[in-house]
Amino acid sequence: MKQLKECQVTIVGLGLMGGSLAGGLRQRCRSVVGVARRQASVETALHRELVDRGTTDLEEGLAGADVVVLATPVRVILRQLQEIGPLLPADSLLLDLGSTKADIVAAMEGLPPRVQPLGGHPMCGKESSGIEAADPTIYHGATFILTPLERTSEQALGLGRDLAQALGSQPLVLSAARQDFLVGTLSHLPYLMACAMVATADQRTSPDPAAWKIVAGGYRDTTRVAGSDVTMMMDILLTNREPVLGAIETFQERISHLRRLIEGSDEAALRSVLQAIRDERLRMYP
Amino acid sequence: MKQLKECQVTIVGLGLMGGSLAGGLRQRCRSVVGVARRQASVETALHRELVDRGTTDLEEGLAGADVVVLATPVRVILRQLQEIGPLLPADSLLLDLGSTKADIVAAMEGLPPRVQPLGGHPMCGKESSGIEAADPTIYHGATFILTPLERTSEQALGLGRDLAQALGSQPLVLSAARQDFLVGTLSHLPYLMACAMVATADQRTSPDPAAWKIVAGGYRDTTRVAGSDVTMMMDILLTNREPVLGAIETFQERISHLRRLIEGSDEAALRSVLQAIRDERLRMYP
Numbered sequence: 417m418k419q420l421k422e423c424q425v426t427i428v429g430l431g432l433m434g435g436s437l438a439g440g441l442r443q444r445c446r447s448v449v450g451v452a453r454r455q456a457s458v459e460t461a462l463h464r465e466l467v468d469r470g471t472t473d474l475e476e477g478l479a480g481a482d483v484v485v486l487a488t489p490v491r492v493i494l495r496q497l498q499e500i501g502p503l504l505p506a507d508s509l510l511l512d513l514g515s516t517k518a519d520i521v522a523a524m525e526g527l528p529p530r531v532q533p534l535g536g537h538p539m540c541g542k543e544s545s546g547i548e549a550a551d552p553t554i555y556h557g558a559t560f561i562l563t564p565l566e567r568t569s570e571q572a573l574g575l576g577r578d579l580a581q582a583l584g585s586q587p588l589v590l591s592a593a594r595q596d597f598l599v600g601t602l603s604h605l606p607y608l609m610a611c612a613m614v615a616t617a618d619q620r621t622s623p624d625p626a627a628w629k630i631v632a633g634g635y636r637d638t639t640r641v642a643g644s645d646v647t648m649m650m651d652i653l654l655t656n657r658e659p660v661l662g663a664i665e666t667f668q669e670r671i672s673h674l675r676r677l678i679e680g681s682d683e684a685a686l687r688s689v690l691q692a693i694r695d696e697r698l699r700m701y702p
Numbered sequence: 703m704k705q706l707k708e709c710q711v712t713i714v715g716l717g718l719m720g721g722s723l724a725g726g727l728r729q730r731c732r733s734v735v736g737v738a739r740r741q742a743s744v745e746t747a748l749h750r751e752l753v754d755r756g757t758t759d760l761e762e763g764l765a766g767a768d769v770v771v772l773a774t775p776v777r778v779i780l781r782q783l784q785e786i787g788p789l790l791p792a793d794s795l796l797l798d799l800g801s802t803k804a805d806i807v808a809a810m811e812g813l814p815p816r817v818q819p820l821g822g823h824p825m826c827g828k829e830s831s832g833i834e835a836a837d838p839t840i841y842h843g844a845t846f847i848l849t850p851l852e853r854t855s856e857q858a859l860g861l862g863r864d865l866a867q868a869l870g871s872q873p874l875v876l877s878a879a880r881q882d883f884l885v886g887t888l889s890h891l892p893y894l895m896a897c898a899m900v901a902t903a904d905q906r907t908s909p910d911p912a913a914w915k916i917v918a919g920g921y922r923d924t925t926r927v928a929g930s931d932v933t934m935m936m937d938i939l940l941t942n943r944e945p946v947l948g949a950i951e952t953f954q955e956r957i958s959h960l961r962r963l964i965e966g967s968d969e970a971a972l973r974s975v976l977q978a979i980r981d982e983r984l985r986m987y988p
Binding site for chain 2: 539541542558561594595598599601602605606608609610611613614615616618619620621622624626627631632633634635636638639641642643646649650653654657661662663664667668671672673678679681683686687689691694696697698700701
């Protein structure tokens with residue numbers, strides 16, 4: 417398997433994540449080829465100098481690739497994994513950027529033996545989507561989760577690590593199940609909470625024009641991720657149902673507990689719970 | 703009633719909000735006097751040049767005041783309103799910075815007729831607390847809610863507006879009930895949500911050391927306000943119980959609804975709900 421700097425990296429999907437990855441790798445590998453469904457995305461990627469070459473033809477884009485990165489929504493990745501096998505060059509590394517990994521890693525088992533599959537999930541992003549929002553710096557300092565299969569070679573995993581580091585990210589190897597459980601609580605639940613918060617405000621306070629004037633930093637920050645791309649989030653939620661539903665259940669218990677403490681005006685217990693939570697938050701972000 | 707620039711403003715409570723307000727007003731009024739319980743806070747306020755004079759003696763601090771600002775936690779304000787009446791100079795404006803207003807405005811009715819009471823709630827802050835964290839710029843661009851009583855004169859309300867504007871804030875006059883209802887949903891609920899989120903992560907994922915490496919921007923932002931000062935938040939929650947409990951109830955309905963849509967894999971309905979929420983979020987923060 418080649419060194420990253422000798423590789424042609426073909427990125428399938430030129431949205432926020434794929435476009436940003438393209439720009440971040442361009443000076444770190446032999447060439448970056450972008451494949452998008454829409455010609456306009458290819459042109460934007462070329463114009464912004466995020467890729468060396470671009471095409472809307474998957475087969476053309478994959479020709480000569482040493483590394484292929486699927487940067488599409490999770491369920492598009494699952495469909496692509498059914499079809500892409502015959503088009504992948506021998507000894508190529510196939511990496512994806514999907515936020516849930518169990519289904520993807522299972523689908524990767526079906527790839528031909530001459531391909532090295534590796535699950536990937538960079539823990540970064542922003543609410544704006546599309547190639548216009550691409551920004552290679554989103555990868556800086558982010559954890560880049562890698563979920564190798566049993567069949568994934570050490571060399572392939574090493575190339576995946578090098579790619580993450582070339583982007584300024586820290587690679588972290590986890591099993592697919594462990595990553596899905598963790599992000600179900602730490603990433604997918606915050607999205608649903610933010611959505612429920614926006615829906616609550618919409619129902620209770622939006623009819624009052626003063627509401628728009630008093631929303632402060634607390635509301636803005638807690639609801640930021642509710643602006644995430646819906647297709648991306650739908651795929652995430654529906655391919656990570658059990659961990660997400662488990663996280664919701666625990667969250668509902670916690671909010672019910674806080675509610676009972678306020679209803680009962682149980683000051684000592686409420687203070688003790690809120691103080692422990694504050695301490696925990698400060699431990700995570702000193 | 704004097705113009706702000708001719709006023710002595712006495713600020714009772716030199717924490718984050720009071721200290722920041724002191725610093726923001728110093729060049730905009732005749733003098734700023736700070737009153738704190740601890741001598742160390744007075745010294746820090748003097749050292750940081752946030753006040754012209756400082757004292758731990760309430761009576762000394764109130765002498766000669768044209769404007770008095772109570773910048774303590776809500777239930778401390780309620781206690782102070784019971785005792786402060788005889789110490790307030792004639793024709794002085796008494797303003798507070800408490801986050802809930804119904805109880806405070808009710809307690810202000812008991813002040814002597816020679817005093818002009820006015821409820822206030824600046825929609826700003828940050829998680830760090832205390833005079834060390836004081837920063838006059840937190841008021842810049844914030845909405846500063848004012849809740850006048852029936853007895854509050856036009857002149858007193860006008861001075862309150864001038865004070866808010868001198869800090870760089872936008873004054874917004876609301877009834878106490880309306881403000882409490884709005885902030886119950888838009889400020890106090892986000893705090894409780896953030897707390898429940900931290901408690902959920904603590905219960906589900908904290909045992910896994912990888913959790914600390916993968917917490918990304920979504921979790922960080924949705925939980926930021928869980929680091930708020932506990933005494934301040936306790937007072938807020940317990941003096942705004944009905945609006946807060948109502949907001950929690952609506953929130954629980956919304957999260958349950960999302961849960962059912964995911965459980966049932968009802969794609970069309972889930973997509974439609976998430977899209978409407980995203981559109982609403984983008985309307986608020988384009």
